[in-house]
Amino acid sequence: MKSLNLLLGCFLTFSLFISCSDSGSTPTDSGSNDTSATFTSVNSLLVRSCATSSTSCHGNSATSGFPMTSYSAIVNHVANSGTTVDSANGAGSNLYLKTTNSPPFGSRMPLGGSALSTSDQLLIKRWIDDGALNN
Numbered sequence: 001m002k003s004l005n006l007l008l009g010c011f012l013t014f015s016l017f018i019s020c021s022d023s024g025s026t027p028t029d030s031g032s033n034d035t036s037a038t039f040t041s042v043n044s045l046l047v048r049s050c051a052t053s054s055t056s057c058h059g060n061s062a063t064s065g066f067p068m069t070s071y072s073a074i075v076n077h078v079a080n081s082g083t084t085v086d087s088a089n090g091a092g093s094n095l096y097l098k099t100t101n102s103p104p105f106g107s108r109m110p111l112g113g114s115a116l117s118t119s120d121q122l123l124i125k126r127w128i129d130d131g132a133l134n135n
Contacts, residue, residue: 037126038135039071045120046074049110057111071134081105090128099124 046068050058058068066084067073074095077084086093098109099116108115116124127133 037123037130039127039133040135042124042127043068043071043074045116045123049113049116049120075132075134085128085132087128087132090125093125093128096121096125096128 046058051068058066066077066079075085075087079094081094084093084095090096097103098106099121101108101115103109110116
């Protein structure tokens, strides 16, 4: 009986250890899939954060030279740093990169505004990865 209890104790300890170990997966933002990655959702985010915010750099009278007011204006924009949206590479697209804490060029956007949340950043990346469709 004593050895059965010892064996059972070892089995339970081993089971607990296995269930609590790191599976090696990378963490994800649990809120990143709450909103559909459509142009409608991304555009709403961009208008709110970049085109009609207190800084309003990317509105109809864009002081930046890059109005984010339509699908074609966003996906067809090319700057000195390259294309804004590369539908084959969300993580390498300037639209996504400029929202990260350390963009490879210039300042984080929105300039002078609050940083976008991780889930908002991932929404932009997911939309681009899904083909940057006008949906």
